[in-house]
Amino acid sequence: MSLVRVHNFSVSLDGYGTGEGQSLDAPFGHAADRLHRWFFGTRAFRRMHGDEGGEAGVDDAMARAWGDGIGAEIMGRNKFGPQRGPWEDHEWQGWWGPEPPFHTPVFVLTHHPRPRLEMAGGTTFHFLAAEPEEALRRARAAAGGLDVRIGGGPSTVRAFLAADLIDHLHVVVVPVVLGRGVPLWDGLEGLEQRFRTESVTTPSGVTHLTFTRRT
Amino acid sequence: MSLVRVHNFSVSLDGYGTGEGQSLDAPFGHAADRLHRWFFGTRAFRRMHGDEGGEAGVDDAMARAWGDGIGAEIMGRNKFGPQRGPWEDHEWQGWWGPEPPFHTPVFVLTHHPRPRLEMAGGTTFHFLAAEPEEALRRARAAAGGLDVRIGGGPSTVRAFLAADLIDHLHVVVVPVVLGRGVPLWDGLEGLEQRFRTESVTTPSGVTHLTFTRRT
Numbered sequence: 001m002s003l004v005r006v007h008n009f010s011v012s013l014d015g016y017g018t019g020e021g022q023s024l025d026a027p028f029g030h031a032a033d034r035l036h037r038w039f040f041g042t043r044a045f046r047r048m049h050g051d052e053g054g055e056a057g058v059d060d061a062m063a064r065a066w067g068d069g070i071g072a073e074i075m076g077r078n079k080f081g082p083q084r085g086p087w088e089d090h091e092w093q094g095w096w097g098p099e100p101p102f103h104t105p106v107f108v109l110t111h112h113p114r115p116r117l118e119m120a121g122g123t124t125f126h127f128l129a130a131e132p133e134e135a136l137r138r139a140r141a142a143a144g145g146l147d148v149r150i151g152g153g154p155s156t157v158r159a160f161l162a163a164d165l166i167d168h169l170h171v172v173v174v175p176v177v178l179g180r181g182v183p184l185w186d187g188l189e190g191l192e193q194r195f196r197t198e199s200v201t202t203p204s205g206v207t208h209l210t211f212t213r214r215t
Numbered sequence: 216m217s218l219v220r221v222h223n224f225s226v227s228l229d230g231y232g233t234g235e236g237q238s239l240d241a242p243f244g245h246a247a248d249r250l251h252r253w254f255f256g257t258r259a260f261r262r263m264h265g266d267e268g269g270e271a272g273v274d275d276a277m278a279r280a281w282g283d284g285i286g287a288e289i290m291g292r293n294k295f296g297p298q299r300g301p302w303e304d305h306e307w308q309g310w311w312g313p314e315p316p317f318h319t320p321v322f323v324l325t326h327h328p329r330p331r332l333e334m335a336g337g338t339t340f341h342f343l344a345a346e347p348e349e350a351l352r353r354a355r356a357a358a359g360g361l362d363v364r365i366g367g368g369p370s371t372v373r374a375f376l377a378a379d380l381i382d383h384l385h386v387v388v389v390p391v392v393l394g395r396g397v398p399l400w401d402g403l404e405g406l407e408q409r410f411r412t413e414s415v416t417t418p419s420g421v422t423h424l425t426f427t428r429r430t
Binding site for chain 1: 404416
């Protein structure tokens with residue numbers, strides 16, 4: 001059975017998944033790197049970007065589950081890039097350079113059409129105007145029987161949680177108060193009742209929470 | 216040096232310290248017991264209410280720091296009782312019965328005057344219209360050189376944090392999404408910069424976070 005999974009999704013104590021004022025220079029807005037410092041130090045992050053070294057502890061173990069058995073990703077347009085509204089041109093090819101770390105089809109949810117974009121290393125971006133159910137149907141068809149990852153940002157994860165389409169959710173609670181930004185939990189009252197939860201803290205100070213759908 | 220401390224303060228993943236719709240039958244509103252289940256099972260909670268038994272693990276160790284070295288408490292009126300506005304009568308004497316677990320002076324912040332209330336076991340409720348600084352001055356004078364605890368609810372803790380009067384904050388993040396209620400973190404952007412933080416999860420599923428003021 002193909003599962004729908006979320007990995008390495010950081011939130012602040014006040015529940016923001018990204019800061020306010022996202023831009024080319026500030027992909028996470030005023031949050032800067034505060035939500036993701038735990039991740040940058042891991043071997044998994046380094047390897048994802050072609051580097052060596054990094055820590056091999058619990059943060060790393062949690063982080064590296066990100067890619068195993070994934071056949072496609074769905075992401076919101078705000079994760080793909082800082083533009084809003086119709087595409088001015090097609091020069092922007094995402095934050096990740098010529099060889100993005102996904103190595104699968106990636107479905108970018110946007111109301112503004114754009115031709116698909118084939119990158120090196122097996123990543124192909126498809127641009128899709130669709131509700132969560134339809135987007136998932138398309139991603140599953142492309143995933144070859146493997147799992148589908150919902151890649152973020154917060155509004156996209158929230159929409160898939162609200163539609164009860166997520167089987168496995170890995171959230172990283174970071175002990176910072178952002179004060180403003182894009183919330184993850186809004187409209188999800190009682191979410192925990194649909195899942196079994198586990199949690200572990202690590203020396204980096206974050207808490208890894210896993211939500212596994214009750215069967 | 217007398218410190219100002221907060222203990223055993225539970226919040227949901229979306230940052231609510233209590234639910235919506237607080238009343239005589241529902242002191243935590245629609246949150247019911249979801250924020251405090253971890254606490255009810257501890258030896259500390261049982262002993263606080265004159266009972267025996269309970270768990271003696273990490274939840275208990277964290278919970279029992281609540282009383283050590285405390286000479287006075289400050290609480291919001293909404294923690295004292297469900298009434299709002301002027302006191303209709305003086306029959307309500309708090310949630311805690313004839314012998315409350317505080318055993319110290321307790322300053323209840325309210326704009327509506329009321330004579331002080333002496334209970335069995337050393338608890339005296341004083342009703343006080345004051346801003347945080349003035350309330351703390353009064354509580355310190357009554358605490359005989361011991362520490363002052365800020366007892367809640369969320370609005371009261373938040374006001375003392377905003378005024379930068381807290382030295383030690385113990386927050387318990389409970390993996391539930393309440394969706395609505397009284398928020399703890401609003402207006403406290405960047406709070407973590409004033410504190411060193413530590414965290415630990417326990418088998419009850421909660422995460423204990425401690426904030427210790429940087430010196």
